[in-house]
Amino acid sequence: MSNPTIAAPQGPAPADGSPAGRAPAGGPGRAGAPGRRTPRSARRRGLERRNRPLWMLLPGGILMLVIIVVPLIVAVVMSTLDLDQYTLQSWLQAPFLGFGNYVEAVTASPLLRSIGISVSFAVIAAVVTLPIGLSAALATQNRFRGRALVRSLFLIPYVLPAFVVGTLWRTMLQPGGVVDSMLGAVGAHPGLWLNGPLSYWSLIIVQLWTSWPFFYLLVVAGLQSVDPEVHEAAAIDGATWWIKLRYVILPYLRGSILLALIIAFLHNINAFTLPFVLFGIPAPQDVDVLPVLTYTTSFQSFRFGLSAAMAICSLVLIAIPLFVYLRAVRLDSGEEAQR
Numbered sequence: 331m332s333n334p335t336i337a338a339p340q341g342p343a344p345a346d347g348s349p350a351g352r353a354p355a356g357g358p359g360r361a362g363a364p365g366r367r368t369p370r371s372a373r374r375r376g377l378e379r380r381n382r383p384l385w386m387l388l389p390g391g392i393l394m395l396v397i398i399v400v401p402l403i404v405a406v407v408m409s410t411l412d413l414d415q416y417t418l419q420s421w422l423q424a425p426f427l428g429f430g431n432y433v434e435a436v437t438a439s440p441l442l443r444s445i446g447i448s449v450s451f452a453v454i455a456a457v458v459t460l461p462i463g464l465s466a467a468l469a470t471q472n473r474f475r476g477r478a479l480v481r482s483l484f485l486i487p488y489v490l491p492a493f494v495v496g497t498l499w500r501t502m503l504q505p506g507g508v509v510d511s512m513l514g515a516v517g518a519h520p521g522l523w524l525n526g527p528l529s530y531w532s533l534i535i536v537q538l539w540t541s542w543p544f545f546y547l548l549v550v551a552g553l554q555s556v557d558p559e560v561h562e563a564a565a566i567d568g569a570t571w572w573i574k575l576r577y578v579i580l581p582y583l584r585g586s587i588l589l590a591l592i593i594a595f596l597h598n599i600n601a602f603t604l605p606f607v608l609f610g611i612p613a614p615q616d617v618d619v620l621p622v623l624t625y626t627t628s629f630q631s632f633r634f635g636l637s638a639a640m641a642i643c644s645l646v647l648i649a650i651p652l653f654v655y656l657r658a659v660r661l662d663s664g665e666e667a668q669r
Contacts, residue, residue, distance in 0.1 A: 431638070445643075459544075462542040485543050487540045532617075552583040
């Protein structure tokens with residue numbers, strides 16, 4: 331006689347209808363704490379971070395250290411010393427002045443005047459070249475016969491070296507040169523272009539001529555991002571060229587225009603070769619821009635410590651708009667990521 335099978339006692343069936351006595355399908359760890367397991371994508375990102383070949387950044391890091399960081403440290407140290415032609419040979423033993431060179435640069439040198447000239451020159455040149463480059467880019471946007479040749483001709487002022495541009499315009503603007511001859515033919519006699527108050531406007535005119543193709547290039551690159559369907563929709567709606575430019579094209583070009591303005595401002599405020607070749611040394615007071623003043627203080631007056639302090643001041647001046655631009659780009663990226 332066989333023993334009867336004794337059935338195990340069964341409790342009440344669970345509410346979700348799953349068989350009694352069976353663990354949930356996800357496992358005990360998964361059911362008890364659903365957020366404890368690391369997602370597969372997060373684990374993959376962690377592995378990618380650990381496996382990044384950071385050693386490949388070593389050559390660029392060494393180059394940046396040698397070219398940027400070390401000269402910057404040397405300039406900061408020099409700006410705190412009384413360095414001249416007598417103490418340069420043993421500059422580590424030169425008298426320590428602390429912030430004395432900075433105080434002298436601000437109070438007893440033409441630094442503030444040069445900063446005003448450089449900033450005004452950089453702002454005027456950047457703002458005036460913007461509509462010129464924008465107009466040239468819009469004029470060559472549509473296809474026409476000879477467009478490639480026109481675009482190539484537009485780039486000639488930009489690809490010429492600054493030394494060549496300065497020499498060319500110095501020859502044209504000298505007394506009795508091409509510019510005076512052309513103005514004399516119409517009965518105008520403006521005076522000296524390379525000396526006096528007109529030298530400031532001569533520098534701006536030459537800078538406009540050589541830098542507007544830079545805005546042209548960036549605007550042309552930005553126009554490529556405009557969706558052709560947007561142009562078609564604007565044409566179907568009967569938008570005029572001004573409405574199309576203001577509400578269709580310019581919003582697409584906002585990033586390119588802002589980048590062009592920042593780069594042009596930084597380039598103009600650091601301009602040395604063009605005023606140096608165009609006006610020579612010593613330059614007229616109206617075009618004594620900050621790089622030229624730093625050069626003359628160092629290699630004409632042999633005040634190396636004072637010129638180093640001026641260079642640090644110019645670095646701080648350049649860092650301000652650069653920081654503002656990078657901050658704006660970071661905020662725009664964050665807003666786009668949140669959207």
